[in-house]
Amino acid sequence: MPPGGALHIASSLPFRDVDLFAPARSAPVEVFSSRGASGIDGTIATALGEALARAPAPVVCLVGDLACLHDAGGLLHAGELADAVNLTVVVPDNRGGGIFGQLPIAAHPTAFERCFLTPQRADVTALAAAAGVRVVADPPDLPAALAAAVARPGVDLVHLR
Numbered sequence: 803m804p805p806g807g808a809l810h811i812a813s814s815l816p817f818r819d820v821d822l823f824a825p826a827r828s829a830p831v832e833v834f835s836s837r838g839a840s841g842i843d844g845t846i847a848t849a850l851g852e853a854l855a856r857a858p859a860p861v862v863c864l865v866g867d868l869a870c871l872h873d874a875g876g877l878l879h880a881g882e883l884a885d886a887v888n889l890t891v892v893v894p895d896n897r898g899g900g901i902f903g904q905l906p907i908a909a910h911p912t913a914f915e916r917c918f919l920t921p922q923r924a925d926v927t928a929l930a931a932a933a934g935v936r937v938v939a940d941p942p943d944l945p946a947a948l949a950a951a952v953a954r955p956g957v958d959l960v961h962l963r
């Protein structure tokens with residue numbers, strides 16, 4: 803993350819993963835997150851607003867597959883505003899709300915997948931491409947792919963199965 807860049811972290815596992823696993827950095831990076839009532843709602847639209855406010859500095863949005871699909875409208879707007887921002891949307895796609903796998907309900911024989919995990923048929927990469935967003939799918943060299951996406955203006959979606 804270059805100076806002036808910011809990270810927007812979605813609710814659910816992304817927020818917890820960064821909290822648990824991100825190493826300490828010598829260079830500070832500003833971090834945004836929507837907590838509380840808003841939950842997973844409007845994540846990409848919020849990150850897009852941050853990217854507009856900070857342009858031409860880059861913003862990276864780390865967001866799960868469900869939160870990403872939940873804000874499909876935000877993704878459409880991101881494609882529309884691609885000339886005005888540098889936004890990289892990183893989607894770790896574990897096919898549903900992986901966080902619920904950590905709850906006792908995960909052992910339920912019938913309700914868990916349909917009512918909690920809720921994996922979607924929608925294809926995140928196809929949606930991003932339809933929005934006019936550049937798609938980087940399962941890059942073999944993730945750090946290099948992220949660095950390249952952050953370095954270029956416009957909107958990238960990095961999809962990680």
Ligand SMILES: Cc1ncc(C[n+]2csc(CCOP(=O)(O)OP(=O)(O)O)c2C)c(N)n1
Nearest residue numbers: 814815841842866867868869898899900901
């Ligand atoms: C608007 C809204 N609806 C539902 C929820 C409940 N909820 C919390 S986490 C979550 C799953 C998110 O899935 P994903 O974005 O794929 O992240 P993962 O858990 O897989 O990391 C849901 C549905 C919420 N927080 N906010």
Ligand SMILES: [Mg+2]
Nearest residue numbers: 866867898900
């Ligand atoms: Mg998920």
